[in-house]
Amino acid sequence: MRPTLLTACLLAAAPLAAQNAPCGGDFAAFKAALAAEAPAHGISADTARSFLSGVRQDPNVLKADRSQGVFQMPFVDFSRRLISQSRIDKGRANARKYDAIFTEIESRYGVSRGVLLAFWAFETDYGAVQGDFNTVNALVTLAHDCRRPGLFRPQIFAAMKLYETGDIDPARTTGAWAGEIGMVQMLPEDILENGVDGDGDGHVSLKTSAADALMSGGKMLQSLGWRAGEPWLQEVTLPDTLDWSQTGLETEKPAADWAALGVQPREGTLPDLPASLLLPQGRKGPAFLAYPNYRVYFEWNQSFVYVTTAAYFATRLMGAPVFNAGNPDPALSDGQMKALQQKLATRGFDVGEIDGILGAKTRSAVRAEQARLGLPADGWPTAELLNAL
Incomplete structure (x- = not known):
């Protein structure tokens, strides 16, 4: 089962604390250290040991973490790949089916139904493809890995708290390779902070309850700063x-x-x-x-x-037409993009990792070099720019 799109890139801006968080070493010793730290987070050592008892390192999680080439696609190709008529039709059908829930979300959190429907579609195909990685194995594996431990270690303790309330089963809860759970793919900390029991059954069940998932997604977006009634x-x-x-x-x-x-x-x-x-x-x-x-x-x-x-x-x-694709200059190949990023980095620009992905830092650097060279400074790298550098 493919990883969801959110998990494929949410890690691009991990906290600086990741550089200093404990990681690596013997996996059993790492789990023991997690259990010893749990009481500092308000979790009993017995709960932590029970939670961690069956946890295994998952090499497939690490493989997925290092395979994120889909984001090298240019916008027009990427959007055409993700947006099909079937997804549009299903989205509009779900808007009708869950009209009362979306109306409540719009009233309570100010988030348009179109926004949540788009996330729901892209993350899990409206709940159909939620990921089959063991969630706890994934979180502990990624916290043990030394690429971004500062992002994942706190998620383990949040998952322990969800275990105490019966909302995570370490043996059975599954989701995306980076530990997100449910129809709109939320990490354990986000579930703790923004989870909503939308259907009133006493639990936040993001995997099985559309009401819970959508309400929780709406609350999360509001907490991130969504402004009610405004376009995007x-x-x-x-x-x-x-x-x-x-x-x-x-x-x-x-x-x-x-x-x-x-x-x-x-x-x-x-x-x-x-x-x-x-x-x-x-x-x-x-x-x-x-x-x-x-x-x-x-x-x-x-x-x-x-x-x-x-x-x-x-x-x-929400009714907008298909965008006008125009006739953009051809995109650079993966090798060309990496060569461009390397040239920009050599000239003192911070482009982040040399990964062949045209992210915000690379676009900004491209725009600056285009202006310096007298080229149209539109942020789109071309073979002409690469050759000029």
Whole structure:
């Protein structure tokens, strides 16, 4: 069973504490250290030992963690791969089926049904594909691994608390390879903080209850800063004379200022909100204004292409048309992108890991070098830029 899209990239911005968290060494000794630490988190040593007794290291989790090439795809290809007519039809059917739940979420948390439907679709195909990795094995394996222990070690103690309430079974609870559980894929800490018993049965059952999963997802988005009643992404058309260096998430202007520069909505009107102009594949491809709620997506997920696709799909589910794909310049190959990142890093830019993925840091560096070289500074790397460097 494939890993969900959320698990494939939520790890891109792990906390700095990850560098100092205990990890590695003998796995049995590592488990014993977890049990010894549990009382400091309000968990009895007996509970911790019971929770950890059957835990095994899972090499398939580590393999999945190191296989995340899907996010190297450009936005147009990625979105076409994820957004099918079947997913749109199922989303609209679920919007009708759970209308009362979505209405309550919109009233209580201010989160549009389109937003939650898009997450639900992409993470688990509306609950059909939730992952078959043992959750506790996955969390302990990733905490023992020394890549991001600071992210996963706290999740183990949160899972122990869910074990105490009967909401996690170490032997039977399954989910994604990075330890998320349920229809909208939430980590144990997020379940503790934002889990909602939407169906009133006394438990937060994100795997089996759509009401619990959707209500919990709505509460989580609100806690991350979602602003009620505001849009998140809007397709726009652009003049050929635009200053492309102003595009990207680093620049934010009132929507009225973008309008004064010739940026126009493809449908409807521009709201009275600050916005950034996004060009996922440069000035020749699709164009969107991203509003404050768009940035909340990055609190859920760290991949630019995933976030933009999820945000766009949410607008589709709310009635927006298919985006105008335009005719963007060809994307660089994996090898070319890594070579470009290496050249940018050599020039002093922080592009993060040399991974072939066009993330926010690489886009910013590309834009700066395009401007320096007198190229259109739209953040889309081309063979021309690579050759110029």
